[in-house]
Amino acid sequence: MAILNVELGERSYPIVVDSGLLSRKDLFQQYVNANEVMVVTDETVAPLYLDNLLNTLSGFNVTCHVLPDGEEHKSLATLAELLDTMVAAPCSRETTLIALGGGVVGDIAGFAASCYQRGINYLQVPTTLLAQVDSAVGGKTAVNHVRGKNLIGAFYQPRCVIADTDTLSTLDSRQLSAGIAEVVKYGCIRDAELFTWLEQNIDKLGQCDRDTVSHTIIECCRNKAELVATDEVEQGDRALLNLGHTFAHAIETVTGYGTWLHGEAVSAGISLAADMSCRLGWLEQKDVERIRALLRRANLPVCAPAEMTVADFMRNMARDKKVVAGRIRLVLLKAIGEATLVSDYPDDVLQTVLESAATY
Amino acid sequence: MAILNVELGERSYPIVVDSGLLSRKDLFQQYVNANEVMVVTDETVAPLYLDNLLNTLSGFNVTCHVLPDGEEHKSLATLAELLDTMVAAPCSRETTLIALGGGVVGDIAGFAASCYQRGINYLQVPTTLLAQVDSAVGGKTAVNHVRGKNLIGAFYQPRCVIADTDTLSTLDSRQLSAGIAEVVKYGCIRDAELFTWLEQNIDKLGQCDRDTVSHTIIECCRNKAELVATDEVEQGDRALLNLGHTFAHAIETVTGYGTWLHGEAVSAGISLAADMSCRLGWLEQKDVERIRALLRRANLPVCAPAEMTVADFMRNMARDKKVVAGRIRLVLLKAIGEATLVSDYPDDVLQTVLESAATY
Numbered sequence: 001m002a003i004l005n006v007e008l009g010e011r012s013y014p015i016v017v018d019s020g021l022l023s024r025k026d027l028f029q030q031y032v033n034a035n036e037v038m039v040v041t042d043e044t045v046a047p048l049y050l051d052n053l054l055n056t057l058s059g060f061n062v063t064c065h066v067l068p069d070g071e072e073h074k075s076l077a078t079l080a081e082l083l084d085t086m087v088a089a090p091c092s093r094e095t096t097l098i099a100l101g102g103g104v105v106g107d108i109a110g111f112a113a114s115c116y117q118r119g120i121n122y123l124q125v126p127t128t129l130l131a132q133v134d135s136a137v138g139g140k141t142a143v144n145h146v147r148g149k150n151l152i153g154a155f156y157q158p159r160c161v162i163a164d165t166d167t168l169s170t171l172d173s174r175q176l177s178a179g180i181a182e183v184v185k186y187g188c189i190r191d192a193e194l195f196t197w198l199e200q201n202i203d204k205l206g207q208c209d210r211d212t213v214s215h216t217i218i219e220c221c222r223n224k225a226e227l228v229a230t231d232e233v234e235q236g237d238r239a240l241l242n243l244g245h246t247f248a249h250a251i252e253t254v255t256g257y258g259t260w261l262h263g264e265a266v267s268a269g270i271s272l273a274a275d276m277s278c279r280l281g282w283l284e285q286k287d288v289e290r291i292r293a294l295l296r297r298a299n300l301p302v303c304a305p306a307e308m309t310v311a312d313f314m315r316n317m318a319r320d321k322k323v324v325a326g327r328i329r330l331v332l333l334k335a336i337g338e339a340t341l342v343s344d345y346p347d348d349v350l351q352t353v354l355e356s357a358a359t360y
Numbered sequence: 361m362a363i364l365n366v367e368l369g370e371r372s373y374p375i376v377v378d379s380g381l382l383s384r385k386d387l388f389q390q391y392v393n394a395n396e397v398m399v400v401t402d403e404t405v406a407p408l409y410l411d412n413l414l415n416t417l418s419g420f421n422v423t424c425h426v427l428p429d430g431e432e433h434k435s436l437a438t439l440a441e442l443l444d445t446m447v448a449a450p451c452s453r454e455t456t457l458i459a460l461g462g463g464v465v466g467d468i469a470g471f472a473a474s475c476y477q478r479g480i481n482y483l484q485v486p487t488t489l490l491a492q493v494d495s496a497v498g499g500k501t502a503v504n505h506v507r508g509k510n511l512i513g514a515f516y517q518p519r520c521v522i523a524d525t526d527t528l529s530t531l532d533s534r535q536l537s538a539g540i541a542e543v544v545k546y547g548c549i550r551d552a553e554l555f556t557w558l559e560q561n562i563d564k565l566g567q568c569d570r571d572t573v574s575h576t577i578i579e580c581c582r583n584k585a586e587l588v589a590t591d592e593v594e595q596g597d598r599a600l601l602n603l604g605h606t607f608a609h610a611i612e613t614v615t616g617y618g619t620w621l622h623g624e625a626v627s628a629g630i631s632l633a634a635d636m637s638c639r640l641g642w643l644e645q646k647d648v649e650r651i652r653a654l655l656r657r658a659n660l661p662v663c664a665p666a667e668m669t670v671a672d673f674m675r676n677m678a679r680d681k682k683v684v685a686g687r688i689r690l691v692l693l694k695a696i697g698e699a700t701l702v703s704d705y706p707d708d709v710l711q712t713v714l715e716s717a718a719t720y
Contacts, residue, residue, distance in 0.1 A: 034685065076443075080436050087507050090679045092686075115475070117681045118502065118513045119593070142478065147447050153478045154514065233479070321477045323452045325394065 002218050006137065007229040011157045015137055015221045017214065021164035022052045022125070031160040033121050034094040035061050038086055040109035041100040042067045045127050048170050053100055053125070063089045067105060072258035074104045074144045076152060082112050093117040096159070102128035102175070103135035103262060107153070110141030114156035124158045127167035129179025129213070130263050133186075133220035134241075136161050138228040144257055148319040149249035155233045163217060168208055173299070178263025180205060180298040181244075183216055185270060186223045188291060189240045192337025194219050199290070202297050239322060240339040243331040244269025247304070247357075250316035254308055260301075267300035271360055276353045277333040280345060287336050292360065304357035313354045362578050366497065367589040371517045375497055375581045377574065381524035382412045382485070391520040393481050394454040397422045398446055400469035401460040402429045405487050408530050413460055413485070423449045427465060432618035434464050434504045436512065442472050453477040456519075462488035462535070463495035463622060467513070470501030474516035484518045487527035489539025489573070490623050493546075493580035494601075496521050498588040504617055508679040509609035515593045523577060528568055533659070538623025540565060540658040541604075543576055545630060546583045548651060549600045552697025554579050559650070562657050599682060600699045603691040604629025607664070607717075610676035614668055620661075627660035631720055636713045637693040640705060647696050652720065664717035673714045 001018040021027060037060045041050055046066045054062060065085040067078060086095070097120060099109035106124050113122035126136035142153025168176070180202070187195030197215075198205070204212040224241065231238035247269035251260055260268075274291045277283035292302045304313075322329040327343040330350075334340055361378040381387060397420045401410055406426045414422060425445040427438060446455070457480060459469035466484050473482035486496035502513025528536070540562070547555030557575075558565070564572040584601065591598035607629035611620055620628075634651045637643035652662045664673075682689040687703040690710075694700055 076436065076440050083436075083505065083512055087505050087511055087679065090508075092683045093681050094684060111475075115471075115512050115514055117511060118500070118515050140478065145443065145447050148450075151447055151477060152443055152475050154475055155478050319447065319450045321453050324454060326452075 002214070004218065004221050004225050006157070006225045008157060008232055013158060013160050015161040015163065015225065017132070017163045017165065017217050017221065019164065019166045019210075021162050022049060022167070023056055025056050027162060028056055028123075031123055032060065032096040034096070036092060036095040037062045038089070038091050038095050038097045039064045039100060040067065040082060040097060040105060040112070042069045042102075042105050044069045045101040045105070049100060049127060049167060053098070063091065067108060069104070070258040071104055071144070071252065071262060072256065074108055074257065076143055079108055079112060079143050082108065083116060086112070086116055091116065091120070093120055095120050097122040098125055099123070100125045100127060102126065102131045106131055106136050107140075107142050107150070110139070110156060110158065111143060111153050114141055114154040119156065122158050124161045126161065126163055128171055129168055129176055130182055132163040132165070132168075132217050133179060134182040134224065136163070137221055137224045139232070147253065148316065149252055150321070151319070165210070165213055165217065168213060171208070174261065176206065176208060177299045178261040181263035181267040181270065181295065181300050183220055184291070184294055184298070185241070185243050185266065186220050188270060188333060188336055189243050189331070189339035190337060191219070191223055192335070194223075195294075195336050198294060202294060206298055239329070239341050240331055242322065243333070243339055244271075244273050246317055246320045246322060246328065246330060247272045247313070249320060250313050251304055251308065253316045254312045255305055260305075264301055267295045268302060268304050271295065271302035272304065272353055272357055273330065273332055275356070275360065276330070276345070276349060279349050279353065280332065283333045283335065290336065303360045306358040308357070310351060310354040313357070362574070364578065364581050364585050366517070366585045368517060368592055373518060373520050375521040375523065375585065377492070377523045377525065377577050377581065379524065379526045379570070381522050382409060382526070383416055385416050387522060388416055388483075391483055392420065392456040394456070395421050396452060396455040398449070398451050398455050398457045399424045399460060400427065400442060400457060400465060400472070402427045402462075402465050404429045405461040405465070409460060409487060409527060413458070423451065427468060429464070430618040431464055431504070431612065431622060432616065434468055434617065436503055439468055439472060439503050442468065443476060446472070446476050451476065451480070453480055455480050457482040458485055459483070460485045460487065462486065462491045466491055466496050467500075467502050467510070470499070470516060470518065471503060471513050474501055474514040479516065482518050484521045486521065486523055488531055489528055489536055490542055492523040492525070492528075492577050493539060494542040494584065496523070497581055497584045499592070507613065508676065509612055511679070511681070525570070525573055525577065528573060531568070534621065536566065536568060537659045538621040541623035541627040541630065541655065541660050543580055544651070544654055544658070545601070545603050545626065546580050548630060548693060548696055549603050549691070549699035550697060551579070551583055552695070554583075555654075555696050559654060562654060566658055599689070599701050600691055602682065603693070603699055604633050606677055606680045606682060606688065606690055607632045607673070609680060610673050611664055611668065613676045614672045615665055620665075624661055627655045628662060628664050631655065631662035632664065632713055632717055633690065633692055635716070635720065636690070636705070636709060639709050639713065640692065643693045643695065650696065663720045666718040668717070670711060670714040673717070
């Protein structure tokens with residue numbers, strides 16, 4: 001069992017990674033307050049793992065809420081339905097919420113935990129690779145607005161992240177690939193060693209090889225925990241975790257939430273960011289190709305959708321959370337393993353990148 | 361100009377109290393980040409003070425949103441409309457939100473500030489006595505759920521509270537009385553001196569006498585700032601500020617939000633809490649009478665609505681945020697000026713209080 005800590009003073013918490021954790025009653029007991037538990041999951045995960053978790057939670061007073069599956073349901077309306085269930089139960093302020101599922105479940109349930117009675121205890125129990133390596137860690141919670149991704153939410157840290165690697169065995173290959181996009185991201189932004197290791201091990205990761213997956217999750221969580229510890233509410237370096245995400249959010253919004261998986265859009269976004277970094281003279285073309293080759297080997301897209309215009313990108317990127325003084329700030333690469341936040345790029349370079357975004 | 365500080369480390373902020381503050385451009389400039397401002401007000405306050413504020417904010421890039429007036433609109437649906445305006449503007453993460461209005465405006469707008477792009481800068485500019493003495497200070501934000509008051513929200517501190525006492529000149533007498541209920545509350549829970557002073561000055565306060573009002577606001581804010589500084593997220597003594605509120609929230613929910621003003625319900629709630637404190641042998645009957653006499657002199661109710669049954673109370677109080685381990689915790693009085701949080705009272709005493717709640 002690997003345990004990493006997110007160091008945030010009195011809000012510090014562990015990330016526990018191992019197989020079989022869903023059955024570890026001792027582990028859940030340690031982080032559940034009082035006797036009341038609210039389990040939030042979705043239609044896909046419920047038939048697979050809900051019974052297992054409920055069995056582990058026997059003896060607790062448990063209420064369940066099953067969300068519809070998919071990014072298109074990550075909305076205020078879906079949040080309101082979850083809150084209705086919590087009020088009807090009624091859940092008290094002592095309730096511990098458990099988010100069992102992928103990134104969408106974690107984001108909605110985490111936001112619900114942050115605002116129900118102005119904040120209750122919650123645990124992230126991620127069941128997808130993307131959630132285990134990235135979204136379940138760090139306390140970012142949100143729902144989408146129809147005009148922009150993750151525009152409504154809170155920074156609200158869980159009490160613990162419990163990543164049971166057994167749950168990845170039921171992940172379909174498209175979802176697994178989506179998670180790998182975020183893994184490649186960590187390599188690109190601050191861990192050249194991880195990137196090189198991925199070049200050697202991506203096929204085994206794509207086959208969900210047990211040791212490969214464990215190493216991947218631990219290394220990604222270590223990177224994320226370090227960034228979150230130094231910058232909880234994204235005033236600085238934490239923004240580097242958004243490599244590719246400004247482009248990705250535009251793709252997800254324009255194509256309709258759920259059409260592209262978040263990780264797929266991030267993959268295309270990383271490819272665009274690499275291209276722009278190269279055009280600015282920072283990243284060598286061969287490194288752009290290394291990044292794209294790695295993404296392609298994971299069956300991930302490296303181009304934006306052909307139907308997206310430059311205007312589509314610009315309109316949606318203008319609503320991104322990283323806009324400052326009217327400028328879209330972008331995470332770009334100085335090298336593989338070194339990212340930087342840039343707002344003083346020439347506009348025509350961004351224009352050129354967006355014009356050729358569908359052609360890589 | 362009086363300035364009090366709410367001491368919360370890096371989240372510390374001033375409460376500024378004076379006449380004419382709405383016109384003080386220097387003051388607003390000091391607390392507005394960047395150039396973007398989102399002003400949130402309501403249909404009642406907009407025609408009275410919005411132009412004044414917009415004039416003061418000339419030179420800033422200002423977006424306005426006018427909320428419908430009244431507690432019945434303090435809902436997730438109203439919040440969603442405000443967020444739509446902010447996304448459409450589009451407001452960036454650098455935007456400063458200004459809440460111009462009473463408690464309802466401050467609660468909704470503050471919650472919007474907490475969750476828009478996971479949190480933006482905001483100022484409270486309270487325009488009612490209730491908001492100036494109580495709700496604008498301390499960072500409690502929320503909307504109501506149809507089944508319970510303030511069940512969805514956040515602890516999110518403003519950057520500054522700007523209380524322009526001139527705005528009280530347009531307050532109708534019912535709203536003014538509602539504010540006085542919260543003033544009486546401070547006297548009851550921790551400031552016997554303020555209570556005695558109120559007994560001597562309540563008539564002048566009811567006439568909105570300038571010096572009386574200023575003294576009242578400053579004393580209440582001093583009390584609130586002290587409690588908030590020691591217990592930001594209500595793990596302990598901050599809960600004392602809820603004297604009468606558990607009863608009040610039940611009254612507001614059962615009668616329909618907006619039928620009773622919040623302060624009116626608090627007044628009846630304080631009267632019930634005083635009665636219960638007396639029945640437990642803590643508060644003398646003559647002090648119960650002093651409290652009720654003071655509330656009556658401010659034209660406030662001291663009885664619950666006749667149509668409310670004990671079951672109505674119990675069902676709604678069970679969803680209160682102060683429920684712990686299935687027990688409704690109540691703020692009760694050991695004396696005028698000394699409150700305590702109690703959960704081990706005999707149930708039949710609460711039953712008796714609720715049975716006689718309409719008969720004082």
